[in-house]
Amino acid sequence: MTRDTPLTIPRCMSTQHPDNVNVPFFSSGPELSGEDEVQEAYYAFSHLGCDEQMWDVEGKEVDAFVVKKLLTRHEPYFAEHRLGRDVFVTLRVPNPTVERAEAKILLETLESIPRSFDASKLVYGDDLPPIFEVILPMTTSAKCIDRVYHYYRDFIVGRQSRSFFKDDISIAEWIGEFKPDTINVIPLFEDLPHLATADEITEAYLEGKNATDQRVFLARSDPAMNYGIVSAVLMTKIALARLQGLQERSGVAIHPILGAGSAPFRGNLSPANAPRVAEEYPSVETFTLQSAFKYDHAPTEVMNAIRYLRDRATRPAQAMDEEGCHAVTARYTAEYQRQVRALAPAINSVARFVPSRRKRKLHVGLFGYSRSMGAVQLPRAISFTAALYSLGVPPELLGLSALTDADLTLVRGMYRHFDADLKDALRFADLESPYMPREVRSAVEKLGLPATVDLEHRELERQISRRTLDEQKESVADLVVRAASLRRFLG
Numbered sequence: 001m002t003r004d005t006p007l008t009i010p011r012c013m014s015t016q017h018p019d020n021v022n023v024p025f026f027s028s029g030p031e032l033s034g035e036d037e038v039q040e041a042y043y044a045f046s047h048l049g050c051d052e053q054m055w056d057v058e059g060k061e062v063d064a065f066v067v068k069k070l071l072t073r074h075e076p077y078f079a080e081h082r083l084g085r086d087v088f089v090t091l092r093v094p095n096p097t098v099e100r101a102e103a104k105i106l107l108e109t110l111e112s113i114p115r116s117f118d119a120s121k122l123v124y125g126d127d128l129p130p131i132f133e134v135i136l137p138m139t140t141s142a143k144c145i146d147r148v149y150h151y152y153r154d155f156i157v158g159r160q161s162r163s164f165f166k167d168d169i170s171i172a173e174w175i176g177e178f179k180p181d182t183i184n185v186i187p188l189f190e191d192l193p194h195l196a197t198a199d200e201i202t203e204a205y206l207e208g209k210n211a212t213d214q215r216v217f218l219a220r221s222d223p224a225m226n227y228g229i230v231s232a233v234l235m236t237k238i239a240l241a242r243l244q245g246l247q248e249r250s251g252v253a254i255h256p257i258l259g260a261g262s263a264p265f266r267g268n269l270s271p272a273n274a275p276r277v278a279e280e281y282p283s284v285e286t287f288t289l290q291s292a293f294k295y296d297h298a299p300t301e302v303m304n305a306i307r308y309l310r311d312r313a314t315r316p317a318q319a320m321d322e323e324g325c326h327a328v329t330a331r332y333t334a335e336y337q338r339q340v341r342a343l344a345p346a347i348n349s350v351a352r353f354v355p356s357r358r359k360r361k362l363h364v365g366l367f368g369y370s371r372s373m374g375a376v377q378l379p380r381a382i383s384f385t386a387a388l389y390s391l392g393v394p395p396e397l398l399g400l401s402a403l404t405d406a407d408l409t410l411v412r413g414m415y416r417h418f419d420a421d422l423k424d425a426l427r428f429a430d431l432e433s434p435y436m437p438r439e440v441r442s443a444v445e446k447l448g449l450p451a452t453v454d455l456e457h458r459e460l461e462r463q464i465s466r467r468t469l470d471e472q473k474e475s476v477a478d479l480v481v482r483a484a485s486l487r488r489f490l491g
Contacts, residue, residue, distance in 0.1 A: 007213055009255045010052035010088050011310040013288045014044035017221075018357035019261050019382045019491060020291035021484045031359045038069045045087045046077050047299070049306045050289060052088040054135065057109045067116035067130045071123045083120065084130040090186070092135040097144050109134070110152045114178040129180040135217055139187035140194050142204035148185045149205075157181055186257070188217040192227050192329075195235045199242035206252055215286070216243055217257040220267040221381040228336035228399040229265050231329040233280075233415045238325060240283050240317040258284045262292040262489035263385050264421040265395045270488065271297045271305035273424075278308075280417050282315035291357060292489035320414060328407045336399030339437050343393070344376050346435050349468055350387035351379040353477040354490060386491030390480050391468070392430025392461035393440075396422055400447070401439035408447075419449055426451035428487055430461050434469065457486045 016037060023030055026039045037055075044050040055066060067089065071078050081087050093110070096103035113131050120130040136148055157179075160172035172178065187205070189198045195218060202216055218239055223232035240256055247254040258281055260267025269277045270293060277287070287309055294302060340347075378384055388395045403411065412418050426449060431441050460483040467476050484490045 008051075008085065009213075009215070009285050010090075011286055011312075012050045012306050013052040013054050013090070013257065013286050014041070014048070014050040014294065015054045015259075015288045015290050016040075016056045016358060017261060017288070017290035017382065019263070019266070019489050020295040020357055021481065021488065021490055022295045023357070024295045031356055033359045038066055038073075041066070041089065042070060042074050042077070044289075044294065045081065046074070047303075048289075048294060049303055049310065051086070051310065052090055052286070054092050054288070055089050056092045057094070057105055065112075065115075065119075068119040071119060071130075075123075078123070082124070082128070084128050084132065088133075089131050090133045090135060091131060092137060092188075093148070095136055095138045095144060096147075097140065098138045106148070107151070110148070110156055110183075113152070113180070113183060114156065117179045118176065127179060131183075132180050133184040133186055133215070135186045135188050137188045138190050139201065142201050142207075145185045145187050145201075145205045149183065152183050153181070184215070186215045186217050188219060188259075189239065190219040190222045192223055192231060192235050192333075195223060195239045196242075198239045199246040202243070202254070203246055203250060206250065211252050213253045213255060215255045215257055217259060219259045221259065221261055224265050224395070225378075225381040225384055227329070227333045229396050229421070230399065230403070230411055230415065230418075231333050231336070233418075234320070234325040234329055234411070237281070237318055237414065238320045238322055240281065241320045244283060244317040255285045256281075256283055257286040257288070259288045261288075261290045261382070262296070263389070263487075263491055264424045265385050266381060266491075268417075268421050268424060269293060271301045274305040274308050276417055276420065278312050280415075283317035285314055296488040318414070318416075321410065324410050325414060328403070328410055332399045332402045332407070335402035339398045339440065340378070340395075341376050342437070343388070343398075343435060344378060346391060346468060347378060347384060347387045350390050350464065350476070350480065351383040353473075353480045354379075354383040354386045354390075355477065355481060357490070382491040384491065386480065386484060389428055389487065389491060390461060390464045390483055391435045392428075392433035392458065392465065393435050393437075394425035394429050396425035397429060397440050397444060398437070400443040401437070403443070419447075422447070423449050423451045427454050428457050428461075428483075429453070430458050430465075433461065433465055435465065454486055457483050460486075 026043060027036045032040065041053040044053055067083065091109055093106045094102040096106055116131045117129050134148065136145055139145060160178045161170055163170050187202060189195045198216060202214060206214060218236050220232055220236060223235060243254045243256055260269035260277060262270045267277065269287060385395055431444065460479050464476060464479050467473065
């Protein structure tokens with residue numbers, strides 16, 4: 001990442017993850033559409049205090065004019081808060097290596113960046129780009145990142161100097177220059193093998209580039225869904241420690257982003273838990289603030305938490321016992337996945353009643369590609385989490401039966417708020433649920449964690465369980481939403 005102006009790293013990235021129970025006041029319906037999301041970006045900036053909006057182009061029509069809409073509809077705000085300097089829009093694009101059906105949407109999205117530049121220049125009269133970064137999900141190699149970087153530089157910007165035919169004008173002379181000259185590509189690592197090698201992949205991508213800074217995005221939801229919460233947390237923290245090592249040996253400043261949701265399983269980042277999550281991941285510079293964080297809590301509480309996250313000082317990443325962590329996660333993940341396979345029919349049955357909050361088709365979950373999981377098909381992480389909570393079996397509890405006393409000692413040393421996160425989940429657990437694995441019940445009882453059970457939530461869980469067992473689907477959707485309202489997140 002190189003810039004002519006001083007670089008500002010955003011601290012609070014508003015995202016479009018649909019984990020919210022409540023529909024925001026500005027939405028035209030129960031599902032946010034494209035125009036609602038333009039208003040959402042402005043609301044996140046101007047009212048909540050976020051300094052970055054992730055604009056997800058996966059699974060929906062590309063809005064090539066989001067910058068123009070923001071600048072023209074909210075001119076007074078953006079006159080004082082410069083887009084591209086004070087607040088940021090960062091595009092999340094499809095990964096053609098994995099998402100073949102949406103591969104060409106990547107090209108449309110990259111083509112929109114110079115148009116956004118032109119719209120900004122008309123307003124501000126200078127060459128500071130409003131959009132200069134894109135996020136590449138499901139990154140598995142340096143080549144995946146480099147292809148996006150080179151396509152933009154060589155095939156979008158690079159063509160401007162070409163003439164149509166001999167002795168004719170160039171494309172740039174015909175329709176104007178293409179700017180910015182280059183973009184920054186942020187790799188998003190979403191599975192354990194590539195979290196473990198995030199530093200190596202990023203280092204290979206940086207080779208030969210005159211970069212001073214590089215942002216790296218680590219997911220928390222999909223790793224938890226695929227491998228369990230313990231594996232997700234430990235491997236994320238190992239990745240952060242390794243990225244710090246990359247910074248030290250390369251001289252390139254690495255700026256980690258953590259994709260955390262409100263459920264403990266998906267990161268436990270709610271307004272009330274912001275200090276705890278920041279302490280768990282001290283080297284993370286940017287946290288994602290998903291929809292439940294923004295819309296399922298009082299606005300004042302949300303704004304105070306955002307202010308805290310923006311003002312906090314980062315610290316070095318925690319030193320990790322990699323060998324010990326790998327040994328624990330191998331046993332734990334195998335047990336977690338075995339238990340999920342057994343629960344898959346119930347999960348899929350209830351997930352159908354989890355309401356949609358965004359008009360889009362999200363990309364296929366990594367779980368479906370996992371060979372170790374066989375042919376099991378499951379919903380995406382939010383619906384997966386919501387379904388298990390609705391049945392009284394918080395997914396945080398699955399796999400715990402594989403942990404020995406020695407394992408627990410290591411986990412508690414590496415995962416500082418392990419007990420606190422489990423207690424948060426146990427509040428909504430029903431150890432007598434017909435879906436609760438017997439060995440998980442024993443493991444929870446062995447931990448002896450004091451937890452205050454939400455009795456109203458437990459009654460709703462039991463009604464959902466009875467209707468699921470008896471195949472009585474009436475009012476299940478309403479029960480699922482009522483339970484989620486008590487938790488303050490869907491999943």
